[in-house]
Amino acid sequence: MRVATWNVNSLGARLERVEAWLAEVEPDVVCLQETKLADDAFPSLTFSALGYESFHHGQGRWNGVAVLSRVGLEAPAAGFSPDDVVPRDEARIVSATCGGVRVVSVYVPNGRSPDHEQYQFKLEWLAALRGHLDAACRPTADLLVCGDFNIAPDDRDVYDPAKFVGSTHVTPAERSALDGLLEWGLVDVFRRHHDEAGLYSWWDYRAGDFHQGRGLRIDLVLATPALAEKAVWSLVDRNARKGKPTPSDHAPVIVEFG
DNA sequence: ATGGTAGCGCTGCTA
Numbered sequence: 248m249r250v251a252t253w254n255v256n257s258l259g260a261r262l263e264r265v266e267a268w269l270a271e272v273e274p275d276v277v278c279l280q281e282t283k284l285a286d287d288a289f290p291s292l293t294f295s296a297l298g299y300e301s302f303h304h305g306q307g308r309w310n311g312v313a314v315l316s317r318v319g320l321e322a323p324a325a326g327f328s329p330d331d332v333v334p335r336d337e338a339r340i341v342s343a344t345c346g347g348v349r350v351v352s353v354y355v356p357n358g359r360s361p362d363h364e365q366y367q368f369k370l371e372w373l374a375a376l377r378g379h380l381d382a383a384c385r386p387t388a389d390l391l392v393c394g395d396f397n398i399a400p401d402d403r404d405v406y407d408p409a410k411f412v413g414s415t416h417v418t419p420a421e422r423s424a425l426d427g428l429l430e431w432g433l434v435d436v437f438r439r440h441h442d443e444a445g446l447y448s449w450w451d452y453r454a455g456d457f458h459q460g461r462g463l464r465i466d467l468v469l470a471t472p473a474l475a476e477k478a479v480w481s482l483v484d485r486n487a488r489k490g491k492p493t494p495s496d497h498a499p500v501i502v503e504f505g
Numbered sequence: 506a507t508g509g510t511a512g513c514g515c516t517g518c519t520a
Contacts, residue, residue: 256511256512256520257511257512257513259512259513260511260512260513281512281520283512283513308512308513308514308518308519309513309518309519309520357519357520359519359520365519397520451509451510451520452509452510452511452520453508453509453510453511454506454508454509454510455509455510456509456510493511493512495511496510496511496520
């Protein structure tokens with residue numbers, strides 16, 4: 248099963264590129280983030296014509312997450328579970344069972360800066376995600392939590408670690424929250440196949456950062472251990488970020504499970 | 506360079 252996660256930064260602006268990418272990469276399951284669409288504007292018919300069932304959880308102008316699947320899509324669920332302690336009602340998490348695997352697409356709040364209220368929201372949201380795992384999932388099950396975590400797990404994932412000290416995405420509190428997810432029973436699958444620094448999934452649109460190689464690895468595929476063992480290869484699909492017109496500022500991360 | 510670009514949508518917010 249081939250799984251991908253991609254923050255498309257507006258599916259409305261990116262649909263043609265996403266369609267071409269689906270035809271080229273042929274993923275079985277895709278987690279999308281930042282669709283920036285209301286549910287009634289989500290192009291489910293476009294995806295079904297390409298062979299994908301889909302489930303979207305959007306709110307319009309900001310956020311919005313979805314799961315696409317061509318290996319079945321069952322028990323879709325928008326948002327956290329009713330019993331979870333949720334800091335704010337934003338469209339940042341959606342789940343579905345695809346080919347026997349529970350798949351969760353997440354868009355973790357950006358945080359802006361450590362002194363900002365949005366940073367506290369980010370930490371609260373990550374705590375809610377951990378609570379959701381405790382309540383709704385089991386580390387022994389086949390589970391994927393994929394998406395834009397807005398956290399660089401360690402300094403290999405940052406183009407200039409010294410420059411980022413004190414910035415959001417790298418603070419000990421954020422990394423500790425991510426570690427909490429891993430300690431619950433998830434594996435950063437990409438790091439099973441790649442040890443080196445400089446393999447990024449996001450580049451700031453500004454100042455030509457993509458072409459200068461200034462990026463972060465913040466888009467992650469997390470899998471429960473038994474499922475992670477089955478990962479054959481993984482990569483960042485930088486081809487989807489190259490060229491015109493109008494790429495997302497994120498590249499897809501793709502994992503092949505045997 | 507406390508800048509820069511992209512998206513939404515039409516003013517300034519979000520990233």
